[in-house]
Amino acid sequence: MVASSKLIDLRKLLAERFPQRAASPAAVLATGVVALDKATSGGLPKSAITELISPEKSAGSASLIHTLLGAAQRERYFIALIDGRDSFDPQSAGNRCLHHLLWVRCQKAFEAIKAADLLLRDGNFPLVIVDLVLNAAEELRKIRQTSWYRLQRLVEALPTACLVMTRQSMVSSAQLKIVLENQWTLESLEQDDAISRLRFLIQRSHLKSEVSDQRSQVRG
Numbered sequence: 001m002v003a004s005s006k007l008i009d010l011r012k013l014l015a016e017r018f019p020q021r022a023a024s025p026a027a028v029l030a031t032g033v034v035a036l037d038k039a040t041s042g043g044l045p046k047s048a049i050t051e052l053i054s055p056e057k058s059a060g061s062a063s064l065i066h067t068l069l070g071a072a073q074r075e076r077y078f079i080a081l082i083d084g085r086d087s088f089d090p091q092s093a094g095n096r097c098l099h100h101l102l103w104v105r106c107q108k109a110f111e112a113i114k115a116a117d118l119l120l121r122d123g124n125f126p127l128v129i130v131d132l133v134l135n136a137a138e139e140l141r142k143i144r145q146t147s148w149y150r151l152q153r154l155v156e157a158l159p160t161a162c163l164v165m166t167r168q169s170m171v172s173s174a175q176l177k178i179v180l181e182n183q184w185t186l187e188s189l190e191q192d193d194a195i196s197r198l199r200f201l202i203q204r205s206h207l208k209s210e211v212s213d214q215r216s217q218v219r220g
Helices: 002-017 034-039 061-075 109-122 137-141 145-155 186-190
Strands: 048-053 079-083 101-105 127-131 161-166 176-180 199-205 216-219
Touching: 034 199, 048 145, 061 079, 061 127, 061 161, 079 109, 101 109, 109 127, 109 137, 109 145
Parallel strands: 048 161, 048 176, 079 101, 079 127, 127 161
Antiparallel strands: 176 199, 199 216
C-alpha cells in the first residue's frame, strides 16, 4: 500500500509540474537537426520507439540531447530524459532549457526501463529519451525483449516520441533504427556548427511513411 501511495503521489506531481497539452495532429516531432529531420521525413515518429545507435564513444549523442533540449525550449514542450548512467551534464544545457526537462537519474539499465514504463504511462511528455549509451553491455543483455514490446504498446497509444539511445542495436520493437555515424575529436566539438555535421544512417524502418526500408545515408 505504501508503494502504491508513493506511485500515486508521483503521478500527481508529474501532472502538476508537466500539464498535458492538446495532442498535435503531426505524426512526427521535429528535432531541429536538419540532417535527422531530413532522414526521418520530418522528425522522430510519434506513437513509436526510435532506436538511435551510437557505436563510437564520440559519436555526438550528448550533443544531440542538448540540441533536442534547445528545440523543446523553443517550441515550449517538455522532455523526459532517463539517464541510464547518470552522465548528463546539466550545466552545459543552460538554465532556460532545463525548465523544459525532467531528468531521471539512474545507475542501472533496469532502473531506466522502469522509469520509462512509468513516464509513458503518465503520458505527459511529447518526447521521452532513454539514454543507455554508457550502460555496460552485460547489463543491457539482461533486458528482456518483452520489456521493449511493453514500452512499444504503451507509446503507441500516445502522441509521444520515444527515443532509446544505445551503443549497439538491441531494441527489437523499435519501428525506426538510426545509426549515428560520427567519431568526433575535441576539435570537432569546439566548432560552432558541430551539430550540423552529424551523420545519420537509416538502418531499419517499419513505419507507414516515406522513410525507405532500404539503407540510406544522410549527411548534415
